[in-house]
Amino acid sequence: MKKCLWVMFSAAVLASAQGLKPEAIVHPAKDSWPTYNGDYSGKRFSTLQQIDRKNVGSLGMVWAFQTDVNTGPGIKATPLLVDGTLYFTEPDDVWAVDARSGQQRWHYHYHSNEGLHIGQRGLGMYGEHLYFETPDAHLLCLDARSGEVQWDKVLADVKLGYWATMAPLVIGRHVLAGVAGDFNDLHGFLDCFDAETGELQWRWDSLPKPGEAGSETWPKNSDAMQHGGGMTWLTGTYDPELNLLFWGTANPNPVLDGSLRPGDNLYTCTIVALNPDTGKLVWHFQPSPHDVHDWDAVQTPVLYDGLFEGKQRKLLFQASRNGYYFVLDRITGKPLLSVPYEEINWSAGVNAQGQPIGKTEKYPSAAGTLVEPDAIGSTNWMAPSFNPQTGLLYVDTHDSYSLYYAYSTGKPEGFGGRDLTVWSHCYLRAIDYQTGKSKWKHDLGSGWDWSGVLSTAGGLVFSADVHGNILALDADSGKTLWHAYGGGPAQGPPITYELDGRQYLVVGSHGVLFAFALPEKLVEETAAVH
């Protein structure tokens, strides 16, 4: 153990000279959390097991970092951890905090702006550069040592109704940055910038141009396709072996009124595989053809190499906002399984292409249509976690009912209507990746839960309930083993890492970032046993 620690410390010292090397993301060290999802696969699974089922009840607070930002959405960011420094965000703010002490290293505050301040989900890092998307849809490059701005690029025009919330993804010298905005009829795209210079390397448009593949899924002789939505507001995943980038796109526009956009509306509500060097589309799969419920397909495409129906395959899973769980072959995009993982009432089954068939009588209407789930969906941006040891995908799900109204006068613009949730209840579900069936579901309470999920080799799943109780559950049974209330909604997804031989759990609760660990004496005893 001592030798092990020494090697780790040497690595840390070496690494500190250059920040984060891109190749370190491929196999993240246990003293790091270098991307939004902790690695490229989107599993949010840690091999750390110092904190386990037996001792998790002794978990205690090590430090709390107060952002002192008391208005706004609070911490929704997944922090990065590199060289003992945590980097995390709120919409107009970036902090660098010492991961051992909770002391601030620096704080960057962006100028006031008219972008939508709905949330900020974190940063990307390359060498000593941090990448930050602002509410008014700029991409900033900050110096990780000081927080000073190195460059500032406009992603999209805030005046048109764009905003940005996502954590950029770094692949080699590529920085991938998506955009948001569906109150107006805009078009989505994914931009790729040079990590050093900030020059645009390529742009992939979510909507085809007239005559291109996919344009046949839109009406002709109308501008519906150019204004058809397809935002790219959540971080995708990457397979270095295939050199493929996987990204989910958001809903079409007008959101709830599809009357002027008959057709499947590609590439909205779609999982796309892109070549990260060129931005060229390799394959696509559309979970919600012709969506009219705001159920985008941006949820993390989780990557796993494992058995499916007895055969070893390169798989991609998504628990999608429309309530369906999809398993795809990620080499070809071929669907292997499409089944509901939460209760829904809008679908008449699946077509030959593995896509859910929407019942037209469940479209929004002037008189109101009762649909399960609401527009927030069966899940949303809450990060799921996959534990290869249990074979379970842990997802924060909502079972909800909503009355959907379509009520534009004249031509629909933007939303073309709105839904009103009448009832919502939340669960943490443990979904068998091969069948889509829940092995267990843990009741998280009434309302809307927005907590991300982390699973570990200690046999634990970390998340939070609707009240803000941070929870540690038994990965096999879903039984609660530990909890702590952080004083606000715990929407900052949990991460874990090991520093100085001690495993930390870090979770955001409204404006406070908490670090938990086992008592030092117990850490020493655990080390002696291992």
Place this chain on the structure above:
Amino acid sequence: MKFALNVHDVNDVFMMVARALPRDPFSMRLMVLALLSLPLVAQDPSGTSQQASLSAAATAGRAVFRPTCGFCHGPDARGASGPDLLRSALVSHDVNGNLIGPVIRSGRPEKGMPAFQLTDTQIANIAAFLHGQAKIAASVAQRIPSEYLLEKLLIGNAAEGKEFFAGKGGCKTCHSVTGDLAHIAAKYKPFDLQTRLVFPAGAKPSLRVTTAAGETVSGEQVYADEFLVTLRDKNGWQHTFRRAGVKVQEDDPLAAHEKLLKTYTDKNVHDLFAYLETLK
């Protein structure tokens, strides 16, 4: 509190809504649910909707726009043979006609748009109209108008709604149209009545807690998670108990409504609404 809105106010309300509500849909939706559960007197201050309307300048602008521009851009500026101006980058960046004006006065001959010699005031008014239209379109995305037209909702069959109420719906078990539901259609706006019949959020469960020592405490639930329950007793004091050490009996008045959610068809909902709407 009633708002009489001009475009400036609509802007403020929109920005307030855009800044405050969508950033926390959780609170927004809880707030909406909570407000819908309040008695009638508390309905108006909720501001469930401020129907956006046009200012004097915008109204004057519309009067110029329709005959001058409406033939190509549509009477509501949402496009016809010419582009939809609500989706125009130029219009989005315009301030009081500073960008729109030159286009109107020079035209876009290459695209078939002639020049129009309008006054500064006419152009400023057209700008006010276009910005007002954009805000009205955006406000549709923010919230459902609570002054929702009854005729839009009234598509069901009241007789079949009555049958459902008395029979399959099981409504009679808890409700009476001459008792708690008497004149219900006069108490709630149509939109709110429909929401409440689907699920009348807000009613709190009654709890009866029996301690290990055999003592019982009853009251309305204030808080409940998987670890603790808090109730308010009849004297107004709150008591919190660890679930692990006590027995909790819960009487949830909404349990039957939760079950109905899983079985309601849209026809049931609209028939039931049509029936309850007769109870003026």
